[in-house]
Amino acid sequence: MAAPADPAVLQVLALRAVLLGSIRRFFEEREFLEVETPAIVPCPGLDVHLAAFEVRAPKGEPVGWLATSPEYQMKRLLSAGAERIFQLCRSYRAEEHGRHHEREFTMLEWYRANATSDDVIRDTEELVAFVASALDQPAPELQPPWQRLTVDEALQFHANAALDTLVQDEEQFFRVWVEEVQPRLGNERPIIVTDWPSSMASLARLKPNGMADRFEVFFRGVELCNGFGELTDATEQRRRFQRDQAERRAAGAPIYPIDERFLDDLERGMPESGGNALGVDRLLMLLLGADSIQAVMPFPEERL
């Protein structure tokens, strides 16, 4: 005999299916190619604040790590000549769990070759409005273009703090950010935060003004995505990876290897590109007005 239906779970499944379908439709209409890259990778993200799950074979031999994002492989596809690619995949971050974090979550990443971060910002604005309509949640406040704010302006406006002093102490920067700035970002409508300090450039190129060509979108105090005008300089990228490794060593964090194949492909030539990584569970949570990503997942860790 069948168990009684669980309407909450069925509703989540139906909404997720609509969301995933509309994301695919959005990118197909713009002639993006859907791609797949491996979940187990030889070199996870080196970002000092990311922890990857190590993967071992049954007898204990190390195999690699679960990808914290598909970034390196997708950029290698750009070097291989792909022009517009997107991927919906699971990403894994070992030490993140809370109302807006699951250790396994769904990531949407897309890249445009011969494009800038502005092109990708436009994609982001249109995508969110598009999927909101598909979910029957069209809202005037989601219509592009969205307001833009630099990191410096956000700090001044919400915390009466100046970036050039705060950036000297990264922990203090993030403390002020999570306590005073982020909760107030995008309360009415999504807001795009640009011009991150060069020390937080990650895999973004630097702009002529010396700031990172990096943007994030915040909506109702939640970080929705992180995008770059991509760094294509292999030498600079290697320098940043080495700095990340040094920071990991100093912090006592595991030191992951540098992805030499990614650097080789950068060296061979990656077109000027824009890319973005967006948390799909958070997007659904925000569009439905849910108060946690767990509420929009059939099997968050706590119910697994």
Added chain:
Amino acid sequence: MADTSDIKKGFKMLIDGVPFAVVDHQFVKPGKGQAFIRTRIKNMMTGAVIDRTFKSGEKLEKADTEERTMQYLYPEGDARVFMDTQSYEQISLSNEQLGDNVYYLLDGTEVDIMLFEGRPIGVTPPTFVELLVSETEPGFKGDSSGNTTKPATCETGLQVNVPLFVNTGDKLKVDTRTGDYVERVKG
């Protein structure tokens, strides 16, 4: 030594020698930044609630607190004497420490007493207590003043606003969290 991974509702930690209990907590982490635990914590000595953000992984000192169920026995000068229902050990709390809770103590009332490093720091009475009205003005039908309640004094000295139909000698159910009248108890 505890750390931030131990934080959950009710977790008790020592900050500058003062015990705090976690009321609410949230993991926050910018995608490319340091992880933190934002908390709302209650000072167990004063009851004041504050916000505090901890770096993820930060070491925390667990507060040596313990809650014990005790029975109220009798007043003694400016204090009240309680007995541990398990060990029969007696302790005394000053009226000042008890605050408004003195108004909810009747012979034999069982309360939860929070001990910090062995010393009592707080009392939680039962959520509802039943008290006799020792004094209230008679309420009249057709009272024209527009008031729907009137003051009453209970056997413990508690002042409470009651409906006009309540009389001296009635028994009242009182919510100890708010100090409000709930209903008149029959019998």
